[in-house]
Amino acid sequence: MTLEKDDIAYFLDAPTQRGIKHIRELIACQEDGYQAYLFFVIQMKGVVQFRPNNKAHPAFGEALRQAKQAGVHLLAYDCVVTPDTVTLDTPVPLIIEE
Numbered sequence: 001m002t003l004e005k006d007d008i009a010y011f012l013d014a015p016t017q018r019g020i021k022h023i024r025e026l027i028a029c030q031e032d033g034y035q036a037y038l039f040f041v042i043q044m045k046g047v048v049q050f051r052p053n054n055k056a057h058p059a060f061g062e063a064l065r066q067a068k069q070a071g072v073h074l075l076a077y078d079c080v081v082t083p084d085t086v087t088l089d090t091p092v093p094l095i096i097e098e
Helices: 017-031 058-070
Strands: 003-005 008-011 037-042 049-052 073-081 086-091
Touching: 008 037, 017 037, 017 058, 049 058, 058 073
Parallel strands: 008 049, 037 073
Antiparallel strands: 003 008, 073 086
């Protein structure tokens, strides 16, 4: 993800029905007894938190809240980006409430 405003990383920048479908599949896996994870890669440094972009696609934020409630593990990490590499670095807090 690369959308940032006021040191907050937002996902996504346009509506995605496919993204919601994938979240629902992870919820089903968790309900079937598997450990399901949704991992957001923030391709920058300097952000202090991750939030769903509820303005661009409120249904995606709602799906994330349902996933959390179902026990899906939600993770976000920032990255160190150079001209030649992108390296995962530090966990970033996820704030998914409306």
